[in-house]
Amino acid sequence: MKITFKGDYALKAVLDLAMYYDKPQSVDEISKRQDIPYKFLEQILLQLKKGRFVKSLRGRNGGYVLAHKPAQITLGQIVRFVDGPVEPISCAFAAKPSPCNYSGNCVLREVFCDIGKMIAEKVDNITFENLKERQKKNIAKTKKYLDYSI
Amino acid sequence: MKITFKGDYALKAVLDLAMYYDKPQSVDEISKRQDIPYKFLEQILLQLKKGRFVKSLRGRNGGYVLAHKPAQITLGQIVRFVDGPVEPISCAFAAKPSPCNYSGNCVLREVFCDIGKMIAEKVDNITFENLKERQKKNIAKTKKYLDYSI
DNA sequence: TTAATATCCTACTAACTATATCGGAATAAT
DNA sequence: ATTATTCCGATATAGTTAGTAGGATATTAA
Ligand code: FES
Ligand code: FES
Secondary structure: OOOOHHHHHHHHHHHHHHHOOOOOEOHHHHHHHHOOOHHHHHHHHHHHHHOOOEEEEOOOOOEEEEOOOHHHOEHHHHHHHHHOOOOOOHHHOOOOOOOOOOHHHOHHHHHHHHHHHHHHHHHHOOEHHHHHHHHHHHHHHHHHHHHHHO | OOOOHHHHHHHHHHHHHHHOOOOOEOHHHHHHHHOOOHHHHHHHHHHHHHOOOEEEEOOOOOEEEEOOOHHHOEHHHHHHHHHOOOOOOHHHOOOOOOOOOOHHHOHHHHHHHHHHHHHHHHHHOOEHHHHHHHHHHHHHHHHHHHHHHO
């Protein structure tokens, strides 16, 4: 699993939409809050829309909303959709593995598959509801710290 | 962690040298046994030599040998040396992390770091002695199967 | 001594990927 | 009509990947 800037931006955008679940957020708002280049984010959200992770509302006061509840979207889904398989090498892909010649008993493959499964289990068990809650706690903690320091 | 062809080839080459620990193996032999393009492998072995993972013997009857015992070389060392950090994104690099603006309390970073540590722990605890033993068992198993099927 | 067999070294290339930017069309609210 | 927004396709630029090419240098066997 290599997470590119694009993938990272996508995760941030989805998390942002999870935090503001109730009303549509414009590309501009997300872009500024998450510090993502506007035009790049535009592309990414369009892609996420094609993947049915978000919905859009066009025209004035438009923007994006999540297509599902945060608890129903996992980190793994977004990462796979934007950055491809989470396994470290193609012979270990869960979906469409392409092993080398010694395929059958390649020890490296066994190791790569182990690692792939570990990663998959992790990312498939983290939802954006989880992330949202953790984010809220982090913000509260920072606020507390700031309150004390003033 | 994304393992490239180059990284995969490097691992195969080192494992091959671990299997034939006693005498030097030429690029040609390794290339044929492991099905790696000759010229590419040449480059890779030179790089591994710079990294002090292998030693070379020049001239006729020359070749490469491991610079250390298989038990002292880990999967992680080779992967890092050839393909870079095993963490999935730069803000989670153990060596030189470069976090985003919300650095301090970025939940995504926490997750990425968790995953990075998982991967690191795995690859740092697999030595080429381990791999060699597993490989031998696999070969024995295949042989047994072939013996029965004849 | 010479031929054969090796490693060593630098440079080159073609295809692909990453990270955007640009310019405008379509849509909807005010 | 004006303004704010999404939508869409093209372009750009730099870096990475997966090699290949051509020769220099070292060692040894005949
Ligand atoms: S099957 Fe992946 S390295 Fe052999
Ligand atoms: S620090 Fe890596 S995404 Fe925020």
